[in-house]
Amino acid sequence: MSDPTLLWALAGAILCLMELFFPTAFIEFMMGLSAFLVAIVSLRFRSLTLQIALWLLCSVLFVVLTRRFLSPKPSNLASGDDRCGETLTEIPPGKAGRVLYEGNSWRARCGDENCAIAPSEPVYIIGREGNTLIVMPQNILNS
Structure with missing residues (x-):
């Protein structure tokens, strides 16, 4: 279980599934997608610090983009x-x-x-x- 790729993929799957049961306006889903992206990157780069920083950066970026493009128009x-x-x-x-x-x-x-x-x-x-x-x-x- 020490393979970071497997851990990131598992974290991504759990976060994406959590969105189905505990809807959070796609925040958990975007964090899960970020974890999947980091799982792919972890195949090449083994630095845990870099992986965590990338996950945080991608999560924030995906949530902001989702809010910008999917937010309902003002009533x-x-x-x-x-x-x-x-x-x-x-x-x-x-x-x-x-x-x-x-x-x-x-x-x-x-x-x-x-x-x-x-x-x-x-x-x-x-x-x-x-x-x-x-x-x-x-x-x-x-x-």
């Missing part, structure tokens, strides 16, 4: 543009459900704690708390 929620969506699941009174907004599924709850919203019903987004949209049924707002 138009604050600009007052199209704020219409459609429920994917029922939103029971006082509980959360799922809403389709801007082509993505969002966690959502009704702005009226006593109101239930049926699936496939058009809704109007009235606010946002973190990653949860606050919605109201359009038929109530149009009445």
